[in-house]
Every structure is written in structure tokens, then in C-alpha cells.
Amino acid sequence: MEGEMAMKRRERIYVFVMATTFLGVMAPLLVGCAARGAMLNQQATAALESTETKNPAEYRIHPGDQMDIKFFFxxxxxxxxxxxxxxxxxxxxxxxxxAAGLTATQLDEELTRRYAQELRKPAVTVIVRTFTGRQVYVGGEVGNPGLINLGLGMTALQAVINAGGFKDTARPGAVIVIRKGPDNRPIPVRVDLDQALDTESAEGDFPLQPQDIVYVPRTWIAQANLFVKQYIQDLILYRGISLGFGYQINPDTRR
Structure with a gap:
């Protein structure tokens, strides 16, 4: 009996140490990450602006697109x-x-070159009818995560609204937009949509491009609750540990 009580005391100490370690370690890390995050965010934004300048927004064909191929003669x-x-x-x-990866103009030129061996006057026109590549993915703490069609001039906030809006556990002030940069490297940018929600202007919002990823993280409270659920509450349920809250859950009697 005494051995069992000693084991339970050790388990209570273990759970307490785990919880306090999580809170004690994460707090200073988050403070340090905030300063580094601001600097990295400035660098990422500059990289995105450079990418937009170097890569005009001419649409590139994607698998699933439907096209009309017309021959004038x-x-x-x-x-x-x-x-x-x-x-x-x-x-x-x-x-x-x-065809995928080319613009309509580039595919037009390639078809003209290929048909020059078969036709006397290969006047070819390519017309893209459906644009499966004009989509973005919205994930995280939103109502309906998944792919949505990218409307003209759509912003990160508008994409979130189209994906069912923010959940109660969402952290709008720390939304992450991930975009392919030079050499297809992913470039993450933190976007404060709290600011966009608090103002009537588009200040704080972020214009999207095809294939962007918009990720809405949990609040720190929601993350802490998840930690408690996964690492403390589940351990209590599994071990049958009493933490002195006036009750004890015994896994052998749960139904």
C-alpha cells in the first residue's frame, strides 16, 4: 500500500514538473522569437515583393485546366x-x-512550332477556359479548411471568410501566408489580421496569389489547453492520478 502511494506521489510530481516546465520554457522562447520573427518577417516581405516584380502574374497552365485549341486555317x-x-x-x-507550367502564349508558340511540320500555315490560338491553378489553401483554425478559388484581388482575410471564418480558438493576429519564392523556396510571412478586422480599410491585410497557403494558428490558450488535454489530462485518465482537485479518476472504473 505504501509502495503504491509513493508511486502515485512520484507521478503527481512528474505531471507538475511537466506542466511547469512547458510554461516556464515556452514563455521566454516566445519573447525571443517575437524579436527574431519581426526581422524575418521584414526579410520575407521584401523577398515576396522581389518575387512579384520578377514574376509577372501571367497565368501558368495547371493539370485539370480546360483549354480550347483553335486553328485559324x-x-x-x-x-x-x-x-x-x-x-x-x-x-x-x-x-x-x-502544357503544365507554360503560359498560354508559350503553349501557343510550342504548338505552332510542332504543327509547322504538319501544316502549311499553323496559326494556333490557345484559350484557357477553366483555371484550376487559381486556388489557395486555407488551413488551421477556420470553419472549413481546404482549397478555395482565388477571386480577383482576394486577400488573406477574404480567403479566411470564404473558408468559414475564424474559430473561437483562432489567433488572427498571427496568421501565416506561405508563398513559393525564387527557386520554389517557400517564403512564410506573418500577417496581422486583427488589424484588418479592427479597421475599415485594407491595412494589415495581405493580397494573395495562386497557390498561396494561408494558415491560421491556435491561440496560446488553445495550445495550452491542448497540451493539458494531451499530456496531463490523458495521463491522469491513464494512470488514475489524483492531483488534489477533490476528485480522482480511476481508469479501471471509467465507462
């Missing part, structure tokens, strides 16, 4: 095609053509 070859998952399209008279 050979209308019998006109087709409506769907870009396959491997990024290629199948057309008459020529082999498969890689």
Missing part, C-alpha cells in the same frame, strides 16, 4: 482539351505536348 483540328495529371495534352497529328 484548319478549323477541322479545333479541340477542347483537358490537361492530364501528368501535365500533358493529346492533340491530333502530333505527339503529346507538355
Amino acid at each position: 484548319n478549323p477541322e483540328l479545333n479541340e477542347t482539351v483537358l490537361v492530364r495529371p501528368d501535365g500533358k495534352i493529346s492533340l491530333q497529328l502530333i505527339d503529346d505536348v507538355q
Whole structure:
């Protein structure tokens, strides 16, 4: 009996140490990360601005896009095609053509070059009808996380609203937008949507581009609650430990 009581005392001490260690270690880390985060955020924003300048927003074809291929002098070859998952399209008279990753103009030029071997006047026009690549992903503490269609001029706040809005556990002031930068490197930027919510202007909001990722984190309170649930409450339920709160949960009698 005394051995069992001693074991439970050791377990109570272990749980207490785990909880205090979590709170004691995370607080100074968060303070330090805030200063570093501000500097990194400035660098990331500058990198994104540089990316936008170097890469105009001309749409690039994606798998799943639907396109009309029209031949001015050979209308019998006109087709409506769907870009396959491997990024290629199948057309008459020529082999498969890689379309994904190209702009409509670039694909037009490639088809003109390929059909020059088959037609006397290969005047080709490419018209993209559906744009599966114009989507963004919204995840984290929102009502309906997932892909949404990117409307003209859509911002991070508008994307969150389209994804069902913020949950009660959301932290709007620390939203992260991730975008592909140079060499396809992901560039994260912290966006304070609390500021956008508190003002009638777009100040604090962030304009999105195709394939951006918008992540809404939990509040620190929600994270702490999750920690308590996963590492303390579950341990209590599993071990049957009493923490002196006036009750004891015994795993052998739970239903």
C-alpha cells in the first residue's frame, strides 16, 4: 500500500514538473522569437515583393485546366482539351505536348512550332477556359479548411471568410501566408489580421496569389489547453492520478 502511494506521489510530481516546465520554457522562447520573427518577417516581405516584380502574374497552365485549341486555317483540328495529371495534352497529328507550367502564349508558340511540320500555315490560338491553378489553401483554425478559388484581388482575410471564418480558438493576429519564392523556396510571412478586422480599410491585410497557403494558428490558450488535454489530462485518465482537485479518476472504473 505504501509502495503504491509513493508511486502515485512520484507521478503527481512528474505531471507538475511537466506542466511547469512547458510554461516556464515556452514563455521566454516566445519573447525571443517575437524579436527574431519581426526581422524575418521584414526579410520575407521584401523577398515576396522581389518575387512579384520578377514574376509577372501571367497565368501558368495547371493539370485539370480546360483549354480550347483553335486553328485559324484548319478549323477541322479545333479541340477542347483537358490537361492530364501528368501535365500533358493529346492533340491530333502530333505527339503529346507538355502544357503544365507554360503560359498560354508559350503553349501557343510550342504548338505552332510542332504543327509547322504538319501544316502549311499553323496559326494556333490557345484559350484557357477553366483555371484550376487559381486556388489557395486555407488551413488551421477556420470553419472549413481546404482549397478555395482565388477571386480577383482576394486577400488573406477574404480567403479566411470564404473558408468559414475564424474559430473561437483562432489567433488572427498571427496568421501565416506561405508563398513559393525564387527557386520554389517557400517564403512564410506573418500577417496581422486583427488589424484588418479592427479597421475599415485594407491595412494589415495581405493580397494573395495562386497557390498561396494561408494558415491560421491556435491561440496560446488553445495550445495550452491542448497540451493539458494531451499530456496531463490523458495521463491522469491513464494512470488514475489524483492531483488534489477533490476528485480522482480511476481508469479501471471509467465507462
